[in-house]
Amino acid sequence: MLKAFAELSTPLVADACVRGGVPLRAAPPGIGAVTGGRRIAGRALPVRHYGSVDVFLEAYGGAAPGDVLVIDNGGRQDEACVGDLAVLEARTAGVSGLVVWGLHRDTPELVEIGLPVFSYGSYPPGPVRLDEREPEALVSARFGPHLVTSDDVVFGDEDGVLFVAAAHVDEVLATARRIRDTEREQAVRIGQGDTLRRQTDFAAYLERRAADPAYSFRQHLRRVGGAIEE
Structure with missing residues (x-):
C-alpha cells in the first residue's frame, strides 16, 4: 500500500x-x-x-x-x-x-x-x-x-x-493518479506562460456563471478537464 x-x-x-x-x-x-x-x-x-x-x-x-x-x-x-x-x-x-x-x-x-x-x-x-x-x-x-x-x-x-x-x-488511488497527472501538466504549462485562467477557460466560466449563478467552478473544471479543487 x-x-x-x-x-x-x-x-x-x-x-x-x-x-x-x-x-x-x-x-x-x-x-x-x-x-x-x-x-x-x-x-x-x-x-x-x-x-x-x-x-x-x-x-x-x-x-x-x-x-x-x-x-x-x-x-x-x-x-x-x-x-x-x-x-x-x-x-x-x-x-x-x-x-x-x-x-x-x-x-x-x-x-x-x-x-x-x-x-x-x-x-x-x-x-x-x-x-x-x-x-x-x-x-x-x-x-x-x-x-x-x-x-x-x-x-x-x-x-x-x-x-x-x-x-x-x-x-480512489486510480482517480488520485489521474488528478496528479492533470495537475502536473497544468503546472508545466503555467511555467511555460500558459496561465491557469487560460487553461481552464476562466472567462467562459465567468460568462456562464453570470447567466446561471448555480454553475460552479467545480462543474466547469470537470467539463474542461482541469484540476485544482478536486
Whole structure:
C-alpha cells in the first residue's frame, strides 16, 4: 500500500474521494508526524487506550505486516499515551506506523527508532488513570468525528492523515493518479506562460456563471478537464 501511495499525497487522495463520491474522512487538523517527511499507508489496526499500554500489546498480537496502529485516546491533551517502548514493540510486530488521536512522548527516542508516528504533539506526563475497558477496544477506534476499523486504510504525510474504506481504495488511488497527472501538466504549462485562467477557460466560466449563478467552478473544471479543487 505504501508503494501505491509513494507518488501521491493526502490532498490528492482527498480530492479523489470528493470526485468519486467516497466519504471524506480526515483526521482533525494538528495531527502530524513526529519526524518531518514521514509517510504511512496501510490497513488500520484500531485500538482504544484506557490508561495502560497492555491494550497496545494485545493489539500487536493481531497485527499483519504493514498495518498502521490507530490509537483512540479521545484527543486528550493532559497525557501522552504512547512512547518509545510501545513504538519499538510495534516495529517488532510488523506495524508500519502509528496514528494517535492524542499525544506522544519520548520524542528523541521516537526519532531514533524511525517508525512513523503521527499525533497532536509531545507531552512529558504519561497516564495516571485506568478507565474501564469497552468491548470495542480492539474492534474500532474513534478519531475525531470518525470511527475507524480494520476495514479502513490509513494514509498520512506532511499534510495530515486520511481514512479510506478498503473497498474504495483502488478506485480512489486510480482517480488520485489521474488528478496528479492533470495537475502536473497544468503546472508545466503555467511555467511555460500558459496561465491557469487560460487553461481552464476562466472567462467562459465567468460568462456562464453570470447567466446561471448555480454553475460552479467545480462543474466547469470537470467539463474542461482541469484540476485544482478536486
